[in-house]
Amino acid sequence: MTLTVRDILDFESLYESELIAGMKGLQKEVTGIMVMEAPDIEAWGNFGQVCLTSFFALENLSLTETKKFFIKANTIGIAAFIVKLDRLVKKIPAHFIEECNVNQIPLIKIQKETRYEAIILSVMETLINKNKVLLDRYYMISNQFTNMALREPRLKDILALLEDLIPNPVSLFKNNSIIYRSINLELGDFHVSKSTKLAKKRYTNFEYQRQVVSHTDLTAQHYSQLSVEIPSLGTDVYRLIIHELNQKTTEDDFMAIENTVSSLQMELLKKYALQQQNLSHLNEIINDLIYARYQTEEELAEILHFLNLSKKDNIHLVIFDLSVESNRKKVKREDSESILNTLSNYISIRWSKFVSLVKKDKIIFLICNSDNDQGFSEKITVAINSFTSLSYYSQLSFNIGISNKSNVTDLHLANKQANNILKILKLTGQKNKIVSYKDLGIFQLFLETNNIDELIKFVPEKILEIQKTKPELNKTLRVFLDHNQNFKTTAEELFIHPKTAKYRIERLIKLANINFENPEELLQINIGLRLLEFIDTTL
Template structure:
């Protein structure tokens, strides 16, 4: 329990004291006491102090300086002023009372006979005793949780111990999956009415949000407060510990228990994440072997399918999610990319009953049984996964595309993986975001993507394109943009961020230098295909 102005009024030294400011500020916390000697309160004032004064230091100041003094006192968090008459100032100035009332600062008058020493000793004794009590409480709470950690507790066990300590229900909520672990089922049903950030107090190292919520179980007409503290985690999950203040408000000692509990929960969540990562790494290794055709031994192949729970008789497709952060200055291997990858996996698990996934820093690869799923239905489900992932904060700035292979048996999974990756290359040529294409969608590009020898692809690129690529890249990019917008000068200029006259000048130069006839549809088709093949070779 904190020490307040109202509490100190019960001390023996305040037996004959008078409160001159009514009830304002009597609930202010008291954490220290100070005798005022000078008006520079910003230099020595501290939040929670009560100020002992005879007003002598303020007596000669102008009204404006006095108002500034009390405004600073309010901003600093001064708890109260205690006035004592002196031989130089026998009556309390009216402006002293008015200023305290204006800034809602308690003003207490004590008799001349009451010594400052007596007040200081009584106040400090209480404060020192309370700090000793808090220190002992922290020691006991910390020791309890340390011993609990050594026993490798379950998360629900940690929550139950915390509930017992603070006498309020608690729950752990994971925002992405929407899962909830609670000590009291009645407190899990609530509607948040408002919330605000809770300023950090003496025993608060984590960030807290204070909410007003309605709990139907406890009566629809009554609202209760709750505290939520985010628990840092390594994966994509977003955990928060919720303290439901159903029985009584959280005290400073309760915050000690909460902070210790958050530390243990964070440790346990890191353990769970590490175990999950170990399992995922093994799955990644086996899945990669399948996708790259590295398993030649039949017995090893069967063992791999059994470990991944894949049915040999089913047809499967390979699905590739490829993504990047919108800000090109950010590294593809950033923690945010890893979290986005985990988010895609999470939504994929919800959408497909059985799947195997392999994660890379900028890719998620799914191996899906597709005997009962047609191509269009599969695209719709993948579009839903992509939409949910992009809508999840903080991934709104991500660019992502999805490619799908043809159905194949597991022996030919390497071919399916190549189809999915080749489809990704063609999606890159389109240069659009949030595309979902299967191998059949790329049409004529299948002929070129199935050619592993780049020298063969070069043969299909017109000599004019190769020469322009060597001579002048600006002309090459202008030609590509011009053909992509059906030879529209204005639209091409918008794509290239230049003036339409610049596009006209460049196109005329292309006509004259490379003898290109823009009215010949056959030549335009060959040039368009050649430009795209050039991009495929670069990739």
């Protein structure tokens, strides 16, 4: 229980005392007492301190200096002033009384015969006894939580113990969704109208907010809550709420709450470590499957059993690449895991059977389905668009590669297909593209080469020479062919004048001797221009 100024007025040593000013500050906490000898209160004052004085040290202060002194005292948190008048100071100045009222600091006058020693002894004895009681209670509470920790408790076991120790109901939230509700009261949604950060005290280690809320399940009346975030790893945010429906949280209650938060933190850290261990093992198993790192049919059967897959499953492998250059900061693993969790929700709406993993800045899905390649590509595009419509991910840059449908024994080939798509997109500097292997058309033939740079041999020599010296001409030619040799639409896409487009084509005809009437020649040029987009032409 907190010792207040009102409490010390009941001490026998202050029996004949008189409260002169600062009546509104009687609930101030008392943490110590001392004799004031000088006005430099910022040098020796402490929160909750009661100051014994004859006011002789303040007698020569001007009105301005007196005002500053009491402002400092209020800022520090001085609990009260006890003044004894004697032969040096006969009367408490009126402006002293006024400042005590303004700053709500109780001013207590004692008789000349009252001994300072008696007051100091009674205050310190009470504080020492109070601290002993607090220490005993802390030891008792700490023992209860320690014994419970040895039994490997669930989160609700920890919260149930807290409810036995404090008079108010509690709730636990995960990412703003309630996961534990007090059995003492049905608490529904609430609206926070005000939130104030509490100053840390000597017995608190965590950050607390006091919130004024209204519960929709109760009445329109406002209630007070104590809210504290549980420090944890990962992307999930846990918050403990103390519903102060019965009484405000006391110093004793804080002891129980502090132990509860520490216990919850420990359990959440254990839970996170176990999840990461399981996730790491799962990722290894999936990697063994998509890289064909199994030697026998028995090993493959074990992998499929662990992943709840079957040899009969038809699977599309989808790689979500977050390493595109337009992402300002390097994507962290926890960011990728958060994206995976959100993406999985959209995947699960359409397909019930899939596995996934995070690999650096890539997210890989193995999705079991009965769709053909085109149908699957359309469905996954709808799922991705739904995901990117969320405001939180609307600025995210990515590329997506989708393999052909594969059986489980050919997933290593599907993995290669999806990665080759991403390699092409990266080399061409594209972003926010969703490309399936079937979309590549004839370029699938070129991707079968082990060295993508060997593709340069399929580019006509005259086009390759122009690329090295006048790449803007090749770009114009590509757009010109894409628009059925129309100068106007070519100019519009390139943001140039039609005359400029015509001039460039005429130069190409002269430099490369291109015959636009020969369809076979145009086909070779078209293929060569597209290959130039994803090979290193500096070789």
